[in-house]
Amino acid sequence: xxxxxxxxxxxxxxxxxxxxxxxxxxxxxxxxxxxxxxxxxxxxxxxxxxxxxxxxxxxxxxxxxxxxxxxxxxxxxxxxxxxxxxxxxxxxxxxxxxxxxxxxxxxxxxxxxxxxxxxxxxxxxxxxxxxxxxxxxxxxxxxxxxxxxxxxxxxxxxxxxxxxxxxxxxxxxxxxxxxxxxxxxxxxxxxxxxxxxxxxxxxxxxxxxxxxxxxxxxxxxxxxxxxxxxxxxxxxxxxxxxxxxxxxxxxxxxxxxxxxxxxxxxxxxxxxxxxxxxxxxxxxxxxxxxxxxxxxxxxxxxxxxxxxxxxxxxxxxxxxxxxxxxxxxxxxxxxxxxxxxxxxxxxxxxxxxxxxxxxxxxxxxxxxxxxxx
Numbered sequence: 001x002x003x004x005x006x007x008x009x010x011x012x013x014x015x016x017x018x019x020x021x022x023x024x025x026x027x028x029x030x031x032x033x034x035x036x037x038x039x040x041x042x043x044x045x046x047x048x049x050x051x052x053x054x055x056x057x058x059x060x061x062x063x064x065x066x067x068x069x070x071x072x073x074x075x076x077x078x079x080x081x082x083x084x085x086x087x088x089x090x091x092x093x094x095x096x097x098x099x100x101x102x103x104x105x106x107x108x109x110x111x112x113x114x115x116x117x118x119x120x121x122x123x124x125x126x127x128x129x130x131x132x133x134x135x136x137x138x139x140x141x142x143x144x145x146x147x148x149x150x151x152x153x154x155x156x157x158x159x160x161x162x163x164x165x166x167x168x169x170x171x172x173x174x175x176x177x178x179x180x181x182x183x184x185x186x187x188x189x190x191x192x193x194x195x196x197x198x199x200x201x202x203x204x205x206x207x208x209x210x211x212x213x214x215x216x217x218x219x220x221x222x223x224x225x226x227x228x229x230x231x232x233x234x235x236x237x238x239x240x241x242x243x244x245x246x247x248x249x250x251x252x253x254x255x256x257x258x259x260x261x262x263x264x265x266x267x268x269x270x271x272x273x274x275x276x277x278x279x280x281x282x283x284x285x286x287x288x289x290x291x292x293x294x295x296x297x298x299x300x301x302x303x304x305x306x307x308x309x310x311x312x313x314x315x316x317x318x319x320x321x322x323x324x325x326x327x328x329x330x331x332x333x334x335x336x337x338x339x340x341x342x343x344x345x346x347x348x349x350x351x352x353x354x355x356x357x358x359x360x361x362x363x364x365x366x367x368x369x370x371x372x373x
Contacts, residue, residue: 023220033219037061037198039205047074049202055139056174056186057196059101059129079127079144080104083117085152091123093150095137096158097166098351099296100128103361108354116365125150131196133163134278135171135183141282151287154372156364158294159275161301161310162349164263165256167271169248170196182277191229194250200226253348260298260306268313276317283320291320292368296328296360298350299343324371326364337363 027033037060039045048058058077082104085091094100103109104126117124127140137157144150174187189197203226207218238246248255259267282291295311311329319325331337342356352360 020220020224023223027219027223028216033200033204033208035201035204037201038208039201042206042209044074044077045202045205045209048077048198051078051143052188052198054185055136055143056171056188057129057131057198060198061201075148078140079125079148079150082113082124082126083122085123085125085150089121089123090154091152092125092154092156093141093144093152094124094126094128094156094158095132095141096128096156096294097132097160097163098128098130098349099160100126100156100158101130102351102357103128106354106357109357109361112358112361116361120365123152125152128158131162131166131170133166133171134159134275135167135175136186138183138278138281139185145285151285153287153289154292154368155282155288155290156292156294156368157279157282159310159314160296161260161298161306162256163275164267164271164308164310164313165251165259167274168259168267169251169255170194172270173249183274191226192233192249193230195252257348260300260308263308272313272317275314279317279319279323283322288322290368290372291323292326292364292371293323294326294328294364296352297332300350301329302339324367326367328360331363 039048039061048061052058083089094103103113113124113126116122125144127144129136129140132140171186174189175183176185176187178184189199191197191199200222203222204219207215207222211218233249234246237249240246241248263271279291279293282288293314295314297309297311298306300306301309309329311325311327314325315327328337332339337359338356342352344351344353351357
């Protein structure tokens with residue numbers, strides 16, 4: 001009996017050692033930890049990790065920041081200054097998801113925005129970040145105001161159709177609340193394998209920047225830890241939601257998109273609650289003169305596949321007189337903006353192509369000029 005136990009114990013140790021050796025060899029040969037999304041210095045890494053711990057995620061490291069006319073620094077992970085705020089200017093802040101972020105790094109769109117800034121002589125900061133929705137936008141605004149002194153006269157808040165799914169899938173279970181139930185911060189993902197989980201890039205970067213020796217050893221240890229944690233997360237979600245929905249915690253596009261096909265009343269009311277909270281927070285800022293909410297239909301709305309439209313949900317909210325809803329559903333219905341050949345080809349998220357996005361920006365600022373006062 002003792003001999004069998006002894007044999008089993010050493011067989012287990014040998015198996016573990018073999019697995020570890022295989023992972024170590026795999027790391028050493030393939031070097032997959034060397035990735036374009038890794039950080040090249042600790043200052044940027046620490047900045048990105050610190051703020052992601054509070055607002056779930058920042059702009060990615062694959063963000064093409066080496067552009068003419070843009071001075072890159074660590075703050076560009078959080079916001080980009082197109083034109084500095086000044087007392088003698090009307091100062092604008094753009095918030096939103098990738099629809100807003102594209103305005104910074106897509107060449108034609110940025111050039112058009114830069115032309116508008118110069119022509120109107122305005123200050124402009126763009127804090128658009130992929131997959132943001134009202135909850136992270138509220139936390140982000142608080143950071144911009146309190147830590148960077150960003151106090152715009154006007155805010156352009158782009159609320160995309162996918163914000164519904166982002167709010168319900170990506171952020172709801174990560175929100176840390178104040179005593180009154182409002183959003184205080186949003187925890188980032190920690191080795192779950194979910195979309196927007198950059199834990200591996202934080203760890204890969206920190207090991208390479210801080211561990212000057214035995215890099216493969218530390219990377220191997222991390223790979224084993226990460227694999228264990230991801231499997232544990234997967235198992236817990238399968239136990240909770242079953243095999244069919246056990247991977248929903250990753251919040252891939254199919255999971256985000258499903259709320260545009262159908263949404264129940266509880267889900268809808270939750271989204272309305274967080275959006276109203278964000279807007280009420282903005283309205284409470286006395287220095288803000290106007291808040292322009294911008295919504296735009298997706299291609300699937302025109303083709304009859306989507307039954308839920310964020311524009312209609314916004315119209316159900318209690319909107320202050322300081323808020324103007326720039327509803328492109330209505331603008332398109334009145335034939336004041338084209339709907340043909342405007343979307344990026346083969347893009348399930350229905351982002352506008354660059355030419356259409358330029359027209360979109362110009363239309364927004366044209367309406368703002370009319371509705372500003």
